[in-house]
Amino acid sequence: MIGLGEVLGSLSVLDQYPWNEVSTVCDVGASIGTFSIPLAKTHSHLKIINQDLERVMPQAKEEWEREAPQAVQEQRIDFVPLNFFKEAPVAGQDVYYLRLIIHDWPDAEALTILRNVRKAMAPHSRVLIQDFIVGNPDRSSDPAAKNIGIDVAPKPMLPGFGAGNTFMYQQDLLMLMGNNGKERLLDDWTTLATAVGLRLEKVYDLGDTSVLDFRMA
Template identity: 45%
Template sequence: MSGKAEVLALLKLVNQATNDALAAYEASGEDVPSLTSLDTKSLSSMSDNLALKKAVRLLEGASDQLCATLAPPANTVINRVVPYDWACMRVAIHVRVADVLSEHPDGLHVDELGPKVNIEKGKLARILRLLATRHCFREVRPNVFVNNRLSLVLRSDNPLSDLADVHLHEVYKAALVLHENLSDPVRGPSYKATESAMMQSVQGDGKITFFDYLKANPGRRETFARAMFGMGSVMGTLAALEGTSGSLFPWADYKTICDVASGVGPFSTALVRQVPGVKVILCDLPEVIGQAKDLWSKDHHDIIEAQRVEFVPFNFFEGSPPTGLDIYYLRNIIHNWPDAEAETILRNVQKAMRPGSRLLVHDYVVQYASRIEGDISDLQEMAPEPLLPNFGAGSLRMYGQDLTMLLTYNAKERTVRDLADLSNRAGLRVVKVWDIAETDIVELQLMTGD
């Protein structure tokens, strides 16, 4: 395909994706929000909408490839090297600029804003102007800034702010030593969680894991816990419960669903509410299950009264969840662990399964950047040409998450082939991959199952 033909094809995809996004808003009865909107209720209203997520994935990929095709390479490469958005975001989050501006909907001059956040006014203006150029905050008059739709999620009461903070504080420090970590003769070849780049950056002696670090730093542990609620919004986790005409997993066909390493059960709450007749079993460490019981007793007492939820303490490294259930659901679990530990988790769940049971692994599932045929990776949805088969920039968060797993745990997001090989060693096989745009659900069954 010639360069001009590729550009025209990409323009067609941009137009298609834009129309699909508009249609998703219309079908949901939602107005397309303006970037200037200060409506906090709309911030998450479409975060789990599958049609919108697929449209935006295509739009992000096609738009980025279009710019990369037409721009001189120097422009694109330098744009990749000097995106200081992250440093400016860190400042804005830590001094709570969005919180202060929430009290000034008509805007606040940096002469007044600077003293309120304890940042010199001239430097603050430059930081906020860069962010406003990236559509986060608005400069409504010279040196006068207001919140907008993007900056609202940086407020301290939004868990996305905590998620950003974890990346900007811990993960970026690890990224700064990635080269040194990879070049180290001991740490470089290692997949031990104690020898990850993050552990090198915060502690250095190879004796603790990230989870140990959180236990030793209660403030950061609380931030991380809130961040995981924000992660659910980014991933659009509840898109797993959306869909028609069999386009998503048929939850209603099953009666008992075990949420393995469930936390307090945010996914199971939505599942029980949306799928009549299903019973969920939350399984996690005893202290987490205690928190879940308290939360459900307070906010979901009707579900407890109807006996549609059960709480079971267990450790997935030391034993198996309740046996003989229909579905075992693992969300954002095995990506935290290198292969040896991940295999142990899968094997322990496998021991609880019966013929007909399904294990659902809900994670980012990495795609190759090249097209291949005749491989199990064909189970994943691929982007139309001339896009990269993995949707290019439309999947950047997935590859960012993969590097976050490497930096933090020496673990990874896996390809379908990775998951198939790992599952086979645990006595399971891949049946199907359910595409949820941002993430995938990989369906597994027993090697000898139906």
Template identity: 30%
Template sequence: MPSELRQLVNLLSSAVDTVDGIYEKENTTFPALDEPWNPKAPNEILGQSAEVAAAKMILVAAAEQLMATVREPYVALIRTGDGMTMLACLRTVSELNVAEILREAGPQGLNVNEIAAPSKVNPDLLARMLRLLATNHIFTEVSPNVFANNRVSSALDKGKPSAELFAKPDERLKGAAPVAALVEMFGDDLAKSFSHLTESIHLDPTGSTSPMRLAFNVPADQGLFPWMMRPENKKRAERFTIAMHSDSSREVAMGAIYNGFDWDLLPADGTIVDVGSGMGVNGLTIAKKYPGLRVVNQDFAAVVEKAKAHWQEHLPSHIEKGLVEFQTHDFFTPQPVTTASAFILRHITHDWSDDQNVQILRRLRDASSPQTYLILIEHVVPSIAEESDEVKKIEGATPREKAPEPLLGNFGAAASSIYSRDMLLHFLGGKERTVANFVEVFDKAGWKLVRIHRIPGLEQCHVVGVPA
């Protein structure tokens, strides 16, 4: 039998053959690392196809497991610290608008003295940051101290002229800059919280104390999100909102909302309540295909006003027909809508603890009818080991496929982002959940989990419940 090393290499070779074959058939080539990222390019779009995406999962999983196998253990452990260093560098170069400066410079790149000039920072230190990132395939050093964008670094591009970004620093992230907003948020708010994880678990063995509370001295009687909405945190809140828009824009482009729960199950003139609606993207997207549905958007007052403007721009006909309503509502208080065909919560429950989720979902259960659906749009954390028999009974609960041996069943490092996101949410006081976690929360809140729809091309799922 081949050694594990040989099995991993064979998986890599087979997956590369698959990808090469698909690209050759379409008479194109796989995107090059040293070229800027263009998500609209045909070869990038092809990379999102189901067959290529599956092969890429195996490639990443096998490559990462191969590195973990051959590295000395102490080197592998110490390498984890490199992630924090690179995150700090990424936040810095994003705030210095390096990707935009290099986009304007073109493929020949630019000397670090010129890159540093607009921000008046130390060019030697900036070169050291860029060299660390380039060594890890973020940016390219085309000649000594001359750097250019590559496929990875160009994803930081905020899509504006660099001169405009420096002239209006408070508006740098406004517009189409969700990746930069995420990187800067991770390198700021979350990085400052990372170092408080150990202290928080010693302080509170239940694990319910958020490290972010310790990092920013948030009073125990104040929620993190209300704290973020305070005037002094305006920039932090704006950055968070932009960062969270990254997933929704991609979901809309893919029509993901239609690929999970079957909206035909609702009455043609039914009511959907988008709880914590944000800009109201969920209901708006659904209403475009199901124009008879009435939509109720619920959120903080300031957010609701933005949602009104968004709907007025993108679906004014629904407003004119009186089929959309905007309500200021705190989802910990009694739910005012008692005629809902469905309650939708997109990336709401993962922001809160289990006990808080029970409170939120119990409010909805109290306002529901026997025909009401509960639809959570969330990520579902897979177990590395095989799921329990109880979980397997729930339709859609088990992952679409299991990784081939000798890979970890959950595809290992290729799927690690959801576990990392789970810990990031802990810093905010929330968590990503396993199927068993969802079952427990639903049960305590008076709901029964009946199905999980896994959305093709995305990690997220539609977790569907009915009144118990």
């Protein structure tokens, strides 16, 4: 997964998102810090919480001490165990970041995760979900997609870029066969968000993946 993230260019969010607007980040389902270590190195003003299952914490601490010792010494990183199906993350953070998490799960489990994140939010908090957005073949959705930051292919191409976006559809099948998960249309993402009390503010296109910026509804 570490290598796949680099191939997909998913760390381009380090430059594409306005991190100067926030000071605390909770990486939900962070593993050993695949995203949060580069984030700490790039934006040294951030205080980060690495949250994942308790059994992951020892390896995560070792990885941080090896790859980001300055952040550890400056106490800019905390390690807090979390089962995101059973409990909420640390409350009141500026950002709750979920990177390639939700596509692993069908809707029922995805809603459980997002409800728990929603419980932790303060009024100023935002939820950033870095994941895939499948292009909608229905061109009637074009105006809304463009307004929120989604690229739509011009006619006569299919709005979702057709065969040019084959990887996205292959990824959807991969998630279904491997995890009973799925990749989602923009409408699917907004449906999940509405169900848990979130609204979509903006989408940041990172190439293969995107970051969906949600706020409290």
